[in-house]
Amino acid sequence: MTKDMITPFETALLSLDRLKASELLGATSGTWSAMEQLKYMVVPALDRIGAGWETGQIALTQVYMAGRICEELVEKILPREAPERKNQPKMAITVLQDYHLLGKRIVLSALRASGYELLDYGRMDVNELVRKTLEDQIELLFISTLMLPSALQVTSVKGKLEQSKSPVRIAVGGAPFRLDETLWKSVGADAVGLDASDAIALIDKLSGVLP
Amino acid sequence: MTHNTISSLDRVLTTLSHKEPDRVPFFLLLTMHGAKELGMSIKDYFSKAENVAKGQLQMRGKYGHDCLYAFFYAPVEVEAFGAEVIYIDDGPPNSGTPLIRDPEKIQGLTPPDVGHSKCLRKVLEAISMMKKKIGDEAPIIGVAMSPFSLPVMQMGFDRYIEIIYERPDLFSRLMKVNQDFCISWSNAQLKAGATAICYFDPVSSSGIVPPELYLKTGFQVARKTLSQIQGPTATHFASERCLPIIKDVARTGTAIVGVSASEDLGQIKTACKESHLTVLGNLNGIEMRRWSSDDTERIVKEAIAQAGPGGGFILSDNHGEIPWQVPDEVLLNLSEAVRSWGRYPLTWVEKRV
Numbered sequence: 001m002t003k004d005m006i007t008p009f010e011t012a013l014l015s016l017d018r019l020k021a022s023e024l025l026g027a028t029s030g031t032w033s034a035m036e037q038l039k040y041m042v043v044p045a046l047d048r049i050g051a052g053w054e055t056g057q058i059a060l061t062q063v064y065m066a067g068r069i070c071e072e073l074v075e076k077i078l079p080r081e082a083p084e085r086k087n088q089p090k091m092a093i094t095v096l097q098d099y100h101l102l103g104k105r106i107v108l109s110a111l112r113a114s115g116y117e118l119l120d121y122g123r124m125d126v127n128e129l130v131r132k133t134l135e136d137q138i139e140l141l142f143i144s145t146l147m148l149p150s151a152l153q154v155t156s157v158k159g160k161l162e163q164s165k166s167p168v169r170i171a172v173g174g175a176p177f178r179l180d181e182t183l184w185k186s187v188g189a190d191a192v193g194l195d196a197s198d199a200i201a202l203i204d205k206l207s208g209v210l211p
Numbered sequence: 212m213t214h215n216t217i218s219s220l221d222r223v224l225t226t227l228s229h230k231e232p233d234r235v236p237f238f239l240l241l242t243m244h245g246a247k248e249l250g251m252s253i254k255d256y257f258s259k260a261e262n263v264a265k266g267q268l269q270m271r272g273k274y275g276h277d278c279l280y281a282f283f284y285a286p287v288e289v290e291a292f293g294a295e296v297i298y299i300d301d302g303p304p305n306s307g308t309p310l311i312r313d314p315e316k317i318q319g320l321t322p323p324d325v326g327h328s329k330c331l332r333k334v335l336e337a338i339s340m341m342k343k344k345i346g347d348e349a350p351i352i353g354v355a356m357s358p359f360s361l362p363v364m365q366m367g368f369d370r371y372i373e374i375i376y377e378r379p380d381l382f383s384r385l386m387k388v389n390q391d392f393c394i395s396w397s398n399a400q401l402k403a404g405a406t407a408i409c410y411f412d413p414v415s416s417s418g419i420v421p422p423e424l425y426l427k428t429g430f431q432v433a434r435k436t437l438s439q440i441q442g443p444t445a446t447h448f449a450s451e452r453c454l455p456i457i458k459d460v461a462r463t464g465t466a467i468v469g470v471s472a473s474e475d476l477g478q479i480k481t482a483c484k485e486s487h488l489t490v491l492g493n494l495n496g497i498e499m500r501r502w503s504s505d506d507t508e509r510i511v512k513e514a515i516a517q518a519g520p521g522g523g524f525i526l527s528d529n530h531g532e533i534p535w536q537v538p539d540e541v542l543l544n545l546s547e548a549v550r551s552w553g554r555y556p557l558t559w560v561e562k563r564v
Binding site: 053099100148149150 | 297299301302303305306307308309367368369372373375376417418419420421424450452455472473495496497498500534535536
């Protein structure tokens, strides 16, 4: 049943049919809990859409709109303050230095639509980001960049957080990291995500749930 | 004319007609490196037209590439609309907080007057200065953002995507304003001495909008806009993919397509040749900062082997702007590699096959 439900849900998302997507998700509410609806419908559909973008079958605007629709639907069945939401490890997301916010917005939508809650730091410079990360005792920090100079600034963030003995793990994403596969390691990040669904897998990996 | 005396402009024109000139032409699309050349900060460099003109001429003298590039920085156009530009020490000036925060403001938006805009006039002055020095020896490449891609800087990408899908009225109004501006800005650059206009249109790429949506949006905008630009144009996708839409791109009236390092250059060349488009690309600028001389030679050779035969190819980076972090040594190696391996006829490629 699950497999049969995912494809029409994915199709509804890609054709921006909010009503249909809402109906399909709603039809499972008698069978599944809200978290199960996310696990068996929303996350697999977003995974497929992310994979489609990676292979060039789906465009970024579709990824963004699908994530936004899912975020709206999930907000209704599992509000941000709901106790079932997964807020561990303590996470935050930011755009470092530059003003290109779309990548962060897509990842944020996908994570929230998957039942995770995290702090949205918006756009920050290095010092501001280090201060907030320490102050909020963040354990997993997502950093999005579009410009190469911003990506290279991750080195400073990492160095300053290490100096402060912060245990935070850093996951990076964005165009420079896709164009140079070695860049994430050279700036000292703990992981790289090439699309929004990678971000979900990274939470498990970096928080030690998976080996 | 012998192969030794051919000008850069003739070299480029020959390849555009899908014939082989003396060697593969190459464009080093350098912007910020001019500041290094003149020993000043990026902000100071872009503050005066004469700096950019001098920097471009000096860099062509140093690397021997086949164009001058009149591109200052991407947000110069939104600066003309009234937006802020943010300078950093080690990268291109960036657009700050988007100008249009409330999409309804699009209804009242009007295009800036090119002749009265200080930042645009500076670019036009730089083009005139370059033209006086270079004459017809090398093409001067002017730059305009596509009306379809400019809104990313005008209002932020997320809000823009939402109006593309959900507010056709605002989308249509924004395209009208941006088209009027793009046409007058492009034609002013041509009048000042630019040889051609590089029309940056990353949002039209297949990685950003689905091809069927491109046909209804970016394609229509490009066709209308390019037909009113009074000179040749090159459409550049700024590192984004375009292979699925190449035939449609050709129908917009453009002559050259700037392509991504993420796509197979051989496939791109085949598709472009069928549509009589010239390929511009596709060296990976992000990786370029750490290329050894061996890397550079191998990568340049591979690109020439894939796209060089028969002309219709200009070697360049894949983004339309070489990052500040790319060392001069890599650029010199690149130049050397083109001279060693780009000389026509490409007998070494034929032997390899």
